[in-house]
Amino acid sequence: MSQSVDRALRILPLLARGPADLGRVAAELDVHKSTALRLLRTLHEHGLVYRQADQRYRLGARLFTLAGEAVESLDVREIAHPHLLRLNEETGHTVHLAVHQDAEVLYIDKVDSRYPVRMYSRIGRPVAITVAAVAKLLLADLPEAERRALAERLEYPRYTERSTAGPEEFLRELALVREQGWAADLGGHEETINCVAAPVRGPDGRVVAAMSLSAPGALVGEAELLELLPLVRRTARAVGRDYSGVDEPAGDEPDGDGAAGDGPGADERGGAGPERP
Template sequence: MSKTVAKAVHVLETLAAAPKTIAELARELGVHSSTALRMLQPLADGGLIARGPDGRYRLGFRLVELGQQVLEEMDLRAVARPHLIALADATRSTVHLAQLVDGQIVYVDKIDGAASIRTWSRIGRAVPLHTAAASKVILAALPAERRDRLLSAHAFTRYTERTITDETEFRDHLAEVERLGYATDQAEFEPLVHCIGVGIPDATGQLAAAVSLTTVRADADLPELERLLGQVRDTASAIAAALGRSAS
């Protein structure tokens, strides 16, 4: 990195901590005030910094615009895929990545595990809102108004004897999902198919995606399913970190 670029980065990092006068910035950079002013001018011209009414410089709105563009162009599937593959290999189970897209929760990736049988899910297919573990954790984290919009247009179809078909009961179920921080699908859509899902927060802390792990067996053994929770959580955390989410 050139000295000029390094100093520009230093300016931005300094102003991110607090607005500063030209004299304060000059002291921070170890240069004369006139030199500091020349360094700041290109940043100000580009909208990366701005001078407030109090004479102090602060970060500019252009940085917000650029940051938002980075977030919008971040390809969740590309970022998540190596972590999904690692989870599928470690557990020999099928792993799904689901995302809220244009008012629908859809499967955006799927890694078939070595010990799995073929399941209904397909990449690009809408997730059954009231049965899938991945959709439950996303719904539980949504603002109430947005969640209500999705559920009001949803048909609570019965697929198995375990399917929750009552909307009020399902909303209570989502409250429990929010409390626990994960969701399960215990043969609620397909017989023998059991899933556990964890949400993936993005860099802003919003949760609009989830990773789920699918096992196929005759009994709905919840303790056995929850035994895999730690690995699913680790995967969700790794994807979140790759998306720029700081560890909390």
Template structure:
């Protein structure tokens, strides 16, 4: 299996030099044409290579899309981190940064609370997509058809009595989030944990990430946490300005 993966990955640098036909790929790999064809078909199915009308292969758009996502995620994390640290120093609570990738919302940065009670979240771990405040923001920014299609596919675990129950309720909540430009999770994932989140936007006004402040109610009440929303939004706006190099778009999520 490792040899197959190695051969498949070896095709990508070859095609980065320019389009190549089956024979050229087979020669470069030192394999029979049937083996090269099987590898190319697999890469084609995943969008990593594309077969042109002249039967030559080139790198596929999917590869560029993944590379762009990776670059954007790394860039926004690097830019956001000092702002997250500053926010954490001001409020003392756990601060997260998350992005939407491949139908998952993932944490890409975290600054721990100064208080003894810690969050179980981890960098690289998917969030509870139907209840997390960062997920609501990121999914609310999707075009309506994508939003609806995703909502219909999701499961709706009953984490707590405040969890979102079904696609209809979820879409209604996303509509509210789009209108107000911020989101909360008030005991929807864990009864004792509350969270407020604000969007980080690129130059085109679309969301590139979402950031949040979370705290257990033994440290701060939901009402007290909500009072931090202006500070959270100012932090998100500062990240947006630095990331995009532009003025911050209006607070509400633009309709699509």
């Protein structure tokens, strides 16, 4: 990379922290003011920086326009699919990818398990929004006022004894999911199906999609499935990294024993579950 390009690119993260004058930019780049001014003028000509009335520089509107266009051109399903395939190959279980769209949470991709038993979920179909882990991950990321308004207008079907009972319980579940960063449904939608899920985050840290790993309880016990949660979370982070170009910190990720230990509470709070046709 040329020295001029490198210096120009270093200006952008500096201005992302707030407006800066010529002297600060020059000091940050460790160059003479004339060099910094030449770089700033070039960026200004392309709309990437803007010179304010107080002679300080800030990021230009063109930069935000380009960022928006870049995000809109990304297809999270296309980016995620190879990761879903690898997770399916490693575990043998059914993998789903879902997004929040038009007041619904929809499955947009699915890789079936290798065993004869098949999930009832279908690509393009809505999930059971009050019990699905992928739904709770996506809805937990909404602002508090939106979460409460949504909880009040939803219906709460009792699919099983472990299904979410009403708006207050739903809000508690969303708060927990938001805090722990993952969700589980151990028989909340179908008594025979267990599921764990993790969020896929965009460049701004918001949840843009959610992926889940599901298996019949007769073949995979709750504790055994929860032991796979760290793998699901790592896969979701890898999708997010490829989608946004930002590597999400791993944080405090439970190991197999920790995930299994969280199970008894998670089956009442998380949610996923394939949707019947």
